[in-house]
């Protein structure tokens with residue numbers, strides 16, 4: 316496997332800047348975070364960022380496989396998107412959220428074009444949690460029902476309704492009581508959803524592939540079965556495509572792999588092109604009834620700002636024009652071929668690979684291997700982290716502009732890292 320030709324060497328001045336930044340972060344933001352990241356080799360302070368790569372202030376180069384959990388699909392500081400934001404900044408600011416905006420109208424129209432089926436209307440937000448909050452509010456407002464069924468191990472954000480929907484107690488316990496009316500069922504179990512539905516169920520809310528939960532790819536018949544159950548019971552289906560969308564899995568939207576259309580879909584993260592926050596809740600024609608009669612029921616000062624919409628439009632154009640979903644599928648296959656070799660070579664380290672396109676999860680044999688592999692990979696020029704729900708799973712989510720050479724670099728780094736762990740264990 317080929318290695319990239321040069322890794323920038325640490326520079327003294329950069330190293331000093333980095334150490335000061337880490338000290339200030341520990342002193343004024345959070346010392347525990349610095350300690351935890353350091354132990355996983357991720358005490359990196361980002362300096363230059365470009366395409367699939369990032370340079371630590373010390374000058375060290377990394378291929379970024381964290382990407383803010385899939386926030387940089389179109390690449391870091393993609394020059395085309397940087398230019399679109401600069402142009403917008405020459406003329407605009409965020410705009411007055413209470414009145415109509417050309418760029419909001421343009422982005423809503425574009426989203427209606429590129430989202431599946433008859434998804435049409437858009438409500439804008441700043442981030443993913445807020446977009447999911449609105450999805451839940453819309454489901455309740457439209458159906459006049461209360462219950463939301465979501466999945467165990469799911470992740471939908473840390474805002475009010477979204478926090479209640481996520482399937483991980485640790486994020487919720489200190490903040491009880493949460494919003495009432497939320498039920499959790501196992502992921503990839505359509506019958507569990509059918510059993511949980513009552514006359515008061517407004518919606519089922521799922522990630523098509525669970526990200527934080529451990530890159531859990533459901534069986535092919537799961538989402539079609541859930542769609543059918545929702546239709547039979549008159550329950551809305553909300554798909555959170557915040558990690559899986561915008562080309563990540565090899566299609567523009569992950570739901571397209573399964574041939575289904577949700578009633579409400581959320582998108583965020585990569586819509587902001589690594590530059591400016593923007594998120595959207597997109598929903599079907601008929602759900603417009605609720606919004607049209609209540610145009611001021613959900614407001615957000617920065618949500619769908621003119622600057623954010625300018626970026627969102629440039630991101631969608633870039634993804635479509637450069638067929639990033641197709642490229643993600645292709646690069647995903649190259650990764651897969653390398654993973655297959657690694658699984659055979661290091662069976663006591665790498666148990667299983669979970670993957671769709673460039674949404675990739677490595678299931679290690681033990682919990683401790685997540686942090687240890689993060690550490691080793693950082694030494695080998697790759698920034699990668701284990702998932703929030705399960706430290707034995709490493710999430711690899713590079714930008715979708717990653718090229719063959721960079722894929723091979725990551726695979727080589729994985730090989731080197733696993734070999735180092737074998738040596739530490741006293742193997743060969």
Ligand SMILES: Cc1ncc(COP(=O)(O)O)c(C=O)c1O
Pocket residue numbers: 384441442443444445447470471472473522526527555556557558583584
């Ligand atoms: C699937 C999913 N939904 C929602 C969110 C929340 O998005 P944000 O952090 O922008 O609020 C995230 C963030 O990681 C996510 O992965």
